[in-house]
Amino acid sequence: MRNTWLLSIILSFATLAAASSNPIHQPEGLAVIDETINGxxxxxxxxxxxxxxxxxxxxxxxxxxxxxxxxxxxxxDINIRWTGTEERFSGVFFPVSGTIHTLIQGTPTEWGSFTSTVAALNGRYLDVEVGYFGAYKRYSAIFFENGDDYSYALRTTNTDAQFQAWLAQYLNEGRSIIDFEAYSEPDGDLKFAGVWIDDPNQPRTVLHYHLESADVSDLLRPLAGRLIDFERYWSPTHGAYRYAVITAMYPNGEWGHYRWLTASELNANHDIIADTNTHITDIESWESAGTVYYAAIWGDGPKSLLEVDAIPGDTSPESLPSTLSSLLSTFESANQGVIGLYAKNMRTDQSLAYRANEPFYLASSAKVAIHIKFWQEVQAGRLNENTLLNYTNCADCRDNWFVDTRTWPGFGPPDFGDDFTLERFDRGMMQVSDNGAASALVDDETNGVSWDFIDLNEWLSGVSGVGRGWWPVTSIHDVDRTIIWQGQVVNFPTDTSYFTIPGWAFEAQWRNGSDTYGDLSDWLGNPATLPNYNGTVGHERYYAMGLNSATPKAFSLLLEGLWEGRFLDADTTRDAVTRMTEGTVFDDLLPADIDVWAKGGVKSGDSHPVSDTAIIELGPDAIALGVLTEDNVRSVATIRASFMAPIALEVVRALTADLLPDPSGNSFSPTTLFAGETLAVYTDILNDGGGECATAFDVTFYASVNTNITVIDYPIATVRVSPIAPGSGSLALSVAAFPDTIPPRTYYVGWIVDSSGDSPFYEVGEFDEDNNAGVITGYQLTVLDDAYIFADDFEMGNTGAWSAVVVQP
Structure with a gap:
């Protein structure tokens, strides 16, 4: 049990209040834990x-x-608590390289003046507090002026509907929320505030709010991002205190979170967690039953100053070809959908982009990240692909991993109660998109890739040039759970929360519309009615969070990293790529000899996202392609047949070379010769494709008895031709002695372009390998044999003029 023993050890030394703290994740904390146990x-x-x-x-x-x-x-970081008679302050202090500007409990007028002043400065907000203290609304803020000229957004007075709209808008604009506040107006209305940062190095973040205490614990085990902000607030909507947390895609160092700590417990836990590279970064306080309690977060540094590598610029960006541009425009016409695309020829670095840096929900395409991380852990020896995992606990039960029924190598009711290897779970996930298999590979406490020391999201966020374009990836159980919860948390605020119900118990209700097996009712103790939710609202609020989302560019760059062996050794890389064999429409219009290693996904709800991603292999060339869509009106079948397949065709045409001989530019001389005499032959070669020719290539000239030039004809000579840019040409010229291995007779002279290397793509990966041969048909080459040369009328004794007679074999 790789992770449960660690959690139990952590809990064993924490003497906490009854509504106890929840310590989370110290990757380097094992030695500290041992020292603590020893006192x-x-x-x-x-x-x-x-x-x-x-x-x-x-x-x-x-x-x-x-x-x-x-x-x-x-x-x-600052926290202000109202005791009923006075303000009490808590806060965190840290050395920073810049100038800190603060407003402490300013009036609305002072707040307006402060925000106007700092708007002229280059920097960002670190923390904002807003609320009512007695009868007065007060604002506090910390602004860090450090020369970074990046935009930010600040919203302090929003209803839930308004705040949701800002979450969705700023998500699409690429801003990361780093601070959240909730407070009640004097009339009882609940209002929300937030700070969003637009920094190319700012980790992507996700906000959960309206959580119960048990929900927070469940959310953070297993991990879906690094906790950076915590808020406790009174919610008149729920008639109870609720919690909000912000998690970030951040890869490094130790971190921790405790809540419901007395001052002495806070001090004790700080002594355990904090060190030279782990610091308290966020503090929250409240009073309950006469005691002041605290929540705290520890990490590398202040929440809005954490950084990951920016997404790199494109080395060789190309304009969208007119046909591809027309497809994308048609897709988005009349508000029928939104589409994003990023494609890169990983050999030439040429790329195509459209909305490439906007986030899209991935649906089952997110399983690619799980797949890569799983094989990383197998290669590292932390997981064993042959380890057996129980699909369900008995022949008539669905716990722990049932979601829905899939064909082999996926799972269904015939597999209940049986054990299968982790490798089979991975195949089921990648070949038939089995959702239960994906949930097992993420959530299982012994073998899942989102637990301590393995953590999928810490790895993903740390992939240079990739992580900044990804939001946390979760299991399918957690996807569905969060959608259901979002569909009830405001619409049905007093119903039992779905957040802590295990996935297998609610999946039938969620997917079939009824508690088919009675699992949900049994789990809840057989209530008279099941908790309500609104699926449409749930999907809308879920998509505004950003979970399981990525930009098309970041997704394609992850595929590039896989293809180029940055994550796995050569053999494991090839195995991981060739396991991506889920059916795709990407290859519907492509030549049959092009290999497509693909993963796609579909999700319901108001956005109805459809995604298709692939590595398209053309011999030595390969294209990483991500096409992501949202806000769709069309059916999945229409999207894929009318858009995804043609898009793949146009992308491959645009990013690969197409070498072919120019039929109007060729010749040879002389037309008659003996073996060993010099033959000059040439042809113009065109690159009619949109892609760079990544390497020099060979052109072989042939002598053929017919106009169909193939490799079984007689080779005359082979010449090397330098790479040819798209739309350009080059000359393939041979001036050499004619081979004595070619029998005398009359031949057509032809050639094959890109004639060396492994079939069918040879040295240059081309969209069309069937147009590489050419031939001159207007005249032929006559090869003489000196064994059959006679003088005219030789048989009559004439020894005069000589002429050649070619004996046809």
């Missing part, structure tokens, strides 16, 4: 650069700010 841990928190203060009155807070400034630390 001899160092006061590691002293070594941290950060400091925190809690529950201070305003005067003490101001004094503390001055004292921390003398020590080289500035406030990076």
């Amino acid at each position: 001899s841990y160092d006061k590691a928190g002293i070594d941290s650069e950060s400091r925190y203060l809690g529950n201070l009155p305003r005067a003490s807070w101001d004094t503390a700010v001055s004292e921390q400034a003398l020590a080289g630390r500035d406030p990076v």
Whole structure:
């Protein structure tokens, strides 16, 4: 049990309140845990650069700010609690390279002035607090001026519907939410605030709000991103306190989260977690039953200053060909859908892009990331592909992994109660898109790839030039659970939350519209009615979160990393690629000898996303292609037949060479010769494709008894031709002695372009390999044999003029 023992050890040393804290993920924390159990841990928190203060009155807070400034630390996080009679301040201090500007409990007028002032500065907000303190609305903010001229967005007074609209808009604009606030107006209306950052190095983030305490624990085990922000607030919608968390796609270091800590417990846990590279970064406080409690987050640094590698620029971007551009425009016409595309020839670096940096929900295409990570762990020896995993626990039950029925190598009711290898689960996921198999490979506590030390999302976020374009990837169980929960959390706020119900228990209700097997009712204790949800609302709110989304470019670059062996060794790479054999329309219009290794996905709901992704292999050339769509009106069948297949055809045409001889530019001389005499022959070669010719190539000239030039004809000579740019030409010229291996007679002279290397693509991957041969038909070559040369009338004794007689074999 690779992960459960770690969690139990962590919990064993944490003496927490009854509504206890939830420690999460210390990749480097095992030694610290052992020291703690032995009662001899160092006061590691002293070594941290950060400091925190809690529950201070305003005067003490101001004094503390001055004292921390003398020590080289500035406030990076602030929390203000209203006791009923006064404000109490908590906060985190950290050394930063820049200027900190603060507003502390400003009036609305002061807030307007502050925001106008910092709008002229280059920097970003680190934290914002807004709410009512007694009868007065007050604003606090920390702005970091550091020279970064990136845009940000700040919204402080929004209804739930307004806030959802901003989440969706800023998601599409590429902004990452880094701070969230919720507060009640005097009339009881719940309002929301948020800060979004647009920085090419800012990790992608996801917000969950309206969570119950148990939901937070469930959300973070297994992990779906690094926790960077925590908020507790009163929700009049639910008549209870609720929680919000922001998770980020961030790869490095230790981190932790505890909540419901007394001051002494906060100090003790800080000493355990914090060290020279792990710091407290976020603090929240509240009072319950006369005791002040805290929640805290530890990590590498302040939440809006975390960075991952930016998505690289394109080395050789190409304009969209007119036919492809027309397809994309038609797709989006009359608001029938939105489409994004990124394609790259991984040999030539030529690329095509359309909405390539906008996020799209991936549906089952996200399973590619799970697939790669699984084989990484097998190769590293942390998982064994032959390990057996139970599909369901008995022949008549669906726990733990049943979602729906798929054909072999997927699973269904005939497989209930049986064990299968992890390799079979992976095949089921990639070949027939089995959702239960995907959930098992992600969520299983022993073998899943989203647990400690393996963590899919930490790996994915750390892939250079790729991670910044991905949001957290989860299991299908968690996809469906979150959609259902989002469909009830506002519309049916008092119903039992679906968030902690296991996937196998609700999947029948979700997918079939009824609790077919009674699993959901049994799990809930057989209530009179099942919890309600609105599926349409759930999908809409879910898509605004960004979970299981990526940009077309980031997805294609992940495929490039797989193809080029950056993640796996050569043999495992080839195995992983060739397991991607789910049926796809990408190859419907392509020549049969082009291999397509594909994964697609479809999801219902208002956006109705359809995605198709693939590595398209043309011998030595290969194209990484991601085509992602959303807001679709058309059917899946129409989208794929009328758009996906033609798009793949046009992409391959645009990004691969098409070498062919120019029928008007060729010749040879002389037309009659003996073996060993010089023959000059040439043909013009055109690159009629849109792609670069990645390498020099051979052209072989042949002598043939007919006009059908093939490799079984007589080779005359082979010449090397330099790479040819798209739309350009080059001369293939041979001036050489005619071979004595070719029998004397009359021949057609022809040639084959790109004639060396392995069939069927040879040295240059071309869209069309059937147009590489050419022949001159207007005249022929006569090869003489000196064994059959006579003088005219020789048989009559004439020894005069000589002429050649060619004896045909």
